[in-house]
Amino acid sequence: MNTKDFYLRVYEVVKQIPYGRATSYGAIAKVLGTPRSSRTVGYAMNAAHNNPDVPAHRVVNRNGVLTGKHHFAGTNLMQQLLESEGLVIEEDQIKNFKDIYWDPVEELGFQV
DNA sequence: CGTGTGACTAGGA
DNA sequence: ATCCTAGCCACAC
Numbered sequence: 001m002n003t004k005d006f007y008l009r010v011y012e013v014v015k016q017i018p019y020g021r022a023t024s025y026g027a028i029a030k031v032l033g034t035p036r037s038s039r040t041v042g043y044a045m046n047a048a049h050n051n052p053d054v055p056a057h058r059v060v061n062r063n064g065v066l067t068g069k070h071h072f073a074g075t076n077l078m079q080q081l082l083e084s085e086g087l088v089i090e091e092d093q094i095k096n097f098k099d100i101y102w103d104p105v106e107e108l109g110f111q112v
Numbered sequence: 113c114g115t116g117t118g119a120c121t122a123g124g125a
Numbered sequence: 126a127t128c129c130t131a132g133c134c135a136c137a138c
Binding site: 026029037040044045059 | 118119
């Protein structure tokens with residue numbers, strides 16, 4: 001599999017994250033069979049700006065921290081998008097992240 | 113081809 | 126709980 005295909009698979013998973021939920025880079029790498037590292041998933045998000053269908057704001061790191069917020073327009077767009085979906089953000093971190101966490105491995109149970 | 117960087121993570125102190 | 130380290134891999138020089 002080449003890198004571009006991997007990116008596309010990442011997008012297919014991210015598109016299936018339900019409204020008001022969020023997941024982590026590592027979880028996405030896992031459901032894809034980790035042919036690459038979780039860093040590469042983040043890199044895929046960086047390249048996802050050409051794909052408006054990809055809700056990149058629903059992907060955070062394993063602690064629920066909005067590590068990618070600086071890659072969005074403005075300084076708090078990512079936080080605003082999440083808050084508009086009913087999430088609570090404090091100090092760049094999602095409150096009750098464990099409750100809203102969406103595990104693609106469990107919820108999908110298959111490889112994209 | 114080597115090096116540095118980063119939307120990461122798991123494990124140890 | 127926090128801090129540090131090693132491993133990770135695509136990309137830009």
